Amino acid sequence: MTGAAIPVLGWPPDPDRVEAIFERLSGVMPDPKTELNFSNPFTLVVAVALSAQATDVSVNKATDRLFKVADTPQKMLALGEEGLIPYIASIGLYRNKAKNVIALSRIVLEQHGGEVPLTREGLQALPGVGRKTASVVLNELGIEAAIAVDTHVFRVSHRLGLANAATPDKVEAQLFRVVPEDWLPKAHHWLILHGRYTCTARKPNCPACVIADLCPSRAGLQALGEART
Known part of the structure; x- marks a missing residue:
């Protein structure tokens, strides 16, 4: 660019x-809607974070299996970084993304009672969530016309x-x-x-x-x- x-x-x-x-x-x-598969705000944040420098198709293939076992911050933390990696290894930058997903899951659970903070400030404070990811989440959930x-x-x-x-x-x-x-x-x-x-x-x-x-x-x-x- x-x-x-x-x-x-x-x-x-x-x-x-x-x-x-x-x-x-x-x-x-x-x-029109996002082509990323998700079932709740948490899985939406994770899917969008995983989609950086990756196609929606590749992310959906990975999360189709992942979200069956870890669709909440609690379940994702229980899976752990090493347990998460096999599910997302086909996605680019998967090791760094795994670290961020586990870190953001811990913050959502410990600082927000297990509920994803649905404000721009709250989202962008999460590891691996920048302005673009926050905009996608806020727009998709009808919170902000981003x-x-x-x-x-x-x-x-x-x-x-x-x-x-x-x-x-x-x-x-x-x-x-x-x-x-x-x-x-x-x-x-x-x-x-x-x-x-x-x-x-x-x-x-x-x-x-x-x-x-x-x-x-x-x-x-x-x-x-x-x-x-």
């Missing part, structure tokens, strides 16, 4: 165009001219300035899913894109897609 890779597009974008973008995305994805800027959101936001900043935090600030309030609660998911399945990094599928005519990067992206066909 460097400034050199960012296309030069006018900002701020036209409000009517932004409104149209999210109206169309809502039409094809009326109820926008977690991962690689998909970063890429799509720039291609659509919704942002032109060089860092995730600055892109997040720009998105909060231009995304209409009514669309904010689900904007995070729409941008991620659009980037994951349509506006992909290497081969964007512009012919199937419902907002292609609203995209200032369309010509270049179509050429990119055709070149890699």
